[in-house]
Amino acid sequence: MHPTVDALRARMDRPQRHRLLHGYPMAPLLRRAAHKGARRLADGALELGKDGAGAPEPAWITLDHTRPLLVGILPHAQCTPTVEGCGFCTFPHGGRYDQLLSRGQQMLARHDVEQLAQLPRRQVAAVYFGGGTANLVREEALRDLFDRLTRHHDVAHAEVTLEGVPALFLTTFSDRLGWLADLPAAHKRISMGIQTFAPDWLERMGRRAFGDAGTFARVVKRARRRGLTVSGDLLFDLPGQTLEDMREDVRRAVELGLDQVCVYHLVLYAGLGTPWSKDPALVAAMPDNEAACQHWLQLRDDLLAAGYVQTTLTNFERCEAHDGPRRFVYEEHSFTPERYDAVGCGLHGISTFLDVGGRRAVKLVRGAPQYLNRWALEPPWTEHDYVFLYDEEDTLLLHVTRSLARARLDLCVVRERFGLDAAERFAGELAACAEAGLVVLNDRELSLTPRGMFFADAVVGLLAAGRAAVVRQHAAGQHTLGLIERRAMYDGMG
Numbered sequence: 413m414h415p416t417v418d419a420l421r422a423r424m425d426r427p428q429r430h431r432l433l434h435g436y437p438m439a440p441l442l443r444r445a446a447h448k449g450a451r452r453l454a455d456g457a458l459e460l461g462k463d464g465a466g467a468p469e470p471a472w473i474t475l476d477h478t479r480p481l482l483v484g485i486l487p488h489a490q491c492t493p494t495v496e497g498c499g500f501c502t503f504p505h506g507g508r509y510d511q512l513l514s515r516g517q518q519m520l521a522r523h524d525v526e527q528l529a530q531l532p533r534r535q536v537a538a539v540y541f542g543g544g545t546a547n548l549v550r551e552e553a554l555r556d557l558f559d560r561l562t563r564h565h566d567v568a569h570a571e572v573t574l575e576g577v578p579a580l581f582l583t584t585f586s587d588r589l590g591w592l593a594d595l596p597a598a599h600k601r602i603s604m605g606i607q608t609f610a611p612d613w614l615e616r617m618g619r620r621a622f623g624d625a626g627t628f629a630r631v632v633k634r635a636r637r638r639g640l641t642v643s644g645d646l647l648f649d650l651p652g653q654t655l656e657d658m659r660e661d662v663r664r665a666v667e668l669g670l671d672q673v674c675v676y677h678l679v680l681y682a683g684l685g686t687p688w689s690k691d692p693a694l695v696a697a698m699p700d701n702e703a704a705c706q707h708w709l710q711l712r713d714d715l716l717a718a719g720y721v722q723t724t725l726t727n728f729e730r731c732e733a734h735d736g737p738r739r740f741v742y743e744e745h746s747f748t749p750e751r752y753d754a755v756g757c758g759l760h761g762i763s764t765f766l767d768v769g770g771r772r773a774v775k776l777v778r779g780a781p782q783y784l785n786r787w788a789l790e791p792p793w794t795e796h797d798y799v800f801l802y803d804e805e806d807t808l809l810l811h812v813t814r815s816l817a818r819a820r821l822d823l824c825v826v827r828e829r830f831g832l833d834a835a836e837r838f839a840g841e842l843a844a845c846a847e848a849g850l851v852v853l854n855d856r857e858l859s860l861t862p863r864g865m866f867f868a869d870a871v872v873g874l875l876a877a878g879r880a881a882v883v884r885q886h887a888a889g890q891h892t893l894g895l896i897e898r899r900a901m902y903d904g905m906g
C-alpha cells in the first residue's frame with residue numbers, strides 16, 4: 413500500500429483529539445520565548461534586558477495594526493468540581509480550587525491586559541473571558557479587566573463572551589450576568605458547560621453543584637431576559653453511553669433553545685492523564701473510532717434537522733442567531749488568521765500575530781508555574797513563556813489547519829496569499845484523504861466531508877507531518893500543554 417495511505421490509516425486509528433481547534437503547530441513544537449534576562453516582543457524580536465547576555469534578534473514580522481484583534485482573557489485556571497477535573501477535563505483547571513492561587517492568576521491576567529497598552533489602539537472584534545471557569549471570578553474583577561482593555565483598545569463593536577459553569581450564572585451575590593448585559597459592546601453572550609442532562613453522569617463528574625436540567629433552563633431564561641445569547645457544551649461518547657442517550661441529550665439541548673450548541677466527542681484514552689483515563693474500565697467502555705464517527709454523523713444530522721447551522725467542526729448555531737448580528741464570531745474569526753490577530757491575557761494565554769505580506773507569523777504562549785509560586789509579574793514574553801516563529805511553510809500550515817477548523821479551505825485565498833496551489837502542494841496527502849472519504853476537492857475549495865469532520869485530527873496531522881518532523885528538532889520538546897503546567901493539563905483538547 414502507498415505509505416501516505418498507511419500513514420493516514422494509522423492516524424485514523426488513534427484518538428481524534430480536537431487538535432484543529434488549536435491549530436498548527438502543537439505545543440511540543442514551541443520553544444522557550446527567551447533566555448533569562450531577555451524578552452520576546454509581539455513582532456518576534458528578542459530584546460535584551462540591562463545585563464542581558466547573548467545577542468538580540470531583529471523583528472521576525474512587521475505588525476499590521478489595522479488588523480482587528482481577538483482578545484482572550486483567562487482570569488484564572490481554577491474550578492470547583494468535587495471530582496478533580498470533572499474526571500474528563502483536559503483544560504487547565506488547576507486541580508482543587510485555591511483562592512490564593514486564583515488571586516495570583518487574576519493579577520497576572522490584569523498585568524497582561526495592562527501590557528496591551530504597548531500595542532497601538534486597535535479595533536477589537538471579540539473578547540472571550542474563558543479558561544477553566546471564568547465566571548468563578550467576582551463581578552468587580554471582571555469589570556476591572558474589561559475596563560483596562562477599553563482604555564487601550566476599541567471594543568465598541570466587539571462581541572463579549574463570559575464562559576463558566578451553569579450555576580454560577582445565577583448567583584445573586586455577584587451579578588455577573590448584569591455586568592455583562594450592561595457592557596458597552598455590540599453583542600454579549602455566555603457559554604456554559606452542560607456536558608449531559610443525565611443526573612448519574614453529572615454526579616460522577618462531581619458537577620452536581622454546577623446545576624441540572626432545571627438550572628440550565630433558568631440560565632437560558634435569565635440570560636435572554638438580559639439580552640444575552642447562550643451557548644452550551646455537550647459531551648458525547650461518554651463511556652458506555654448509548655446512541656439513544658446521546659440523541660436525548662441533543663434533543664434536550666435543542667429544547668432549551670440554546671443559540672449555540674457545541675458538541676464534543678469525549679477525548680479519553682489510556683495515557684491521556686485525566687482521572688478517567690486512569691480507570692481501565694472507563695477506557696475500555698469507550699467506542700472505537702468507527703462507532704464514534706457514526707454517533708457524530710447521527711448527532712450532526714439531528715442538529716441540522718432541528719434548524720441549526722454548523723459553523724465550525726464542533727459548533728452549531730440556531731438559524732435565527734446565525735443569520736443576524738448576534739451570531740457567534742470569536743471562534744470563526746480565530747479560524748480566519750489571515751484577517752485577525754489574537755492576544756491571550758493571563759496564564760496559558762495564546763497570542764498569534766500574522767504578517768500577511770511577509771508570509772510569516774509569531775505565536776506566543778504565556779506559561780510557567782513560576783508565576784503561581786512567586787507571583788512574579790514579568791511582562792510577556794520571557795524565559796517562562798513559549799514562542800513559535802512561522803516561516804512561509806509554517807504560515808501556510810497555520811492557514812490550512814485553522815481554515816479546516818471551519819471545515820473548508822478556500823483555495824483562491826491560498827493562491828492569493830501564498831502564490832501556490834494547495835491541491836498540488838498536498839496532492840499525495842489529499843488523494844489519500846479523498847480515497848478514505850474524508851475530503852472533497854474542487855478547483856475553488858477543499859472541504860471536509862461529515863466523516864472527515866470526525867477524523868479532522870487525522871487529516872491535519874497528515875498534512876503537517878512532514879514539516880512537524882523538521883521543526884521538532886528545534887523545539888522545547890515539552891508535552892502538549894504539559895509545557896505550561898505539569899499537573900493538570902493534558903494534550904486531549906485543552
Ligand SMILES: C[S@@+](CC[C@H](N)C(=O)[O-])C[C@H]1O[C@@H](n2cnc3c(N)ncnc32)[C@H](O)[C@@H]1O
Binds near residue numbers: 544
Ligand atoms: C472550559 S470548559 C467549559 C466551561 C465550564 N468550565 C464548565 O465545565 O461548565 C470547555 C469544554 O470543553 C469540553 N471538554 C473538556 N475536556 C474534554 C475532553 N476530554 N473531551 C472532549 N471535550 C472536553 C467540555 O465540554 C467543556 O465544557
Ligand code: SF4
Binds near residue numbers: 505605
Ligand atoms: S469541565 Fe469545566 S469545571 Fe470541569 S474541570 Fe473542566 S473547565 Fe473545570
